[in-house]
Amino acid sequence: MEARDVLTPDGRSDGLTARDLLARWWRPAVVVLVAVAAVVWRLVREDLGAPPNLELTTAATFLAALLLRHRLAALVPLVVVVASDLALGNTSILLFTWSAWAVIGLAALPVRRLGRWGTGLRRFGVAAGFGVAGSVWFFLWTNFGVWLMGRESYYAPGLDGLLASYVAGLPFLRTMLLGNLVLVPLAAACAALVERLEHRVPVLVTAH
Numbered sequence: 001m002e003a004r005d006v007l008t009p010d011g012r013s014d015g016l017t018a019r020d021l022l023a024r025w026w027r028p029a030v031v032v033l034v035a036v037a038a039v040v041w042r043l044v045r046e047d048l049g050a051p052p053n054l055e056l057t058t059a060a061t062f063l064a065a066l067l068l069r070h071r072l073a074a075l076v077p078l079v080v081v082v083a084s085d086l087a088l089g090n091t092s093i094l095l096f097t098w099s100a101w102a103v104i105g106l107a108a109l110p111v112r113r114l115g116r117w118g119t120g121l122r123r124f125g126v127a128a129g130f131g132v133a134g135s136v137w138f139f140l141w142t143n144f145g146v147w148l149m150g151r152e153s154y155y156a157p158g159l160d161g162l163l164a165s166y167v168a169g170l171p172f173l174r175t176m177l178l179g180n181l182v183l184v185p186l187a188a189a190c191a192a193l194v195e196r197l198e199h200r201v202p203v204l205v206t207a208h
Contacts, residue, residue: 015069015112027067030194034060034187035080042084053176057081058134059183061104062127065111066191073112074105096145103141104134127188131180135173143169 021028038056045054057080064073081101091097111130147155147165155161 018070021068021070024198027194030190031060031064031067031073031076034063034190035076038080039084042080043087051175053172054179055176056183057101058104058131058176058180059187061108061134062111062130062184063187063191065108066188067194069112071109074102074109077101077105092149093142093145096142096148100138100141103137107134107137123188123192124185127185128181131184132177134184135177135180138176139169139173140166 016024016027034056038060041056045052057077060080061073061077064076078098078101081098085094108130111126143165144162146169147162150165151157151161155165
């Protein structure tokens with residue numbers, strides 16, 4: 001085990017380098033698999049009859065931050081959304097949706113130092129908080145974009161129109177919020193399982 005993998009007394013972890021991730025290829029491999037699943041889910045969600053805004057992207061982002069412990073984790077949500085949008089097609093609020101995911105990716109970077117919040121229930125609490133914050137941010141920013149791009153056409157140009165846009169988006173917020181309250185803690189559990197296997201499976205231990 002590298003020295004950087006040991007939490008310091010104040011609970012910090014220094015993250016992983018690109019060389020570390022190459023040596024521990026299973027970490028980026030898990031992230032890639034989950035990111036691919038997030039892309040596929042966006043492509044088939046409507047055909048399966050799943051509610052809009054039930055997504056895996058936030059959970060994939062949180063998982064990437066925990067396992068990669070590298071700045072590259074911030075790119076995961078953008079990669080998922082851009083890859084799936086190439087097949088689904090873009091919308092008039094593309095700038096707002098992509099920038100919303102970019103902010104969520106950047107917000108996940110402090111998760112690399114999750115050790116300062118401890119493990120167990122505290123980790124799952126941070127995961128749930130990240131899911132809630134990401135959902136609310138996405139709702140506020142993208143519905144602002146819907147109002148801004150749809151002024152005069154769909155909504156009034158003033159505050160009343162903005163509030164109407166937010167009210168119309170509440171069902172989408174509910175779905176995203178409830179989904180992330182389950183999926184993001186599951187991502188934290190997945191990361192904890194990978195970390196535990198690293199210490200218990202002889203092949204992985206010797207690979208360090």
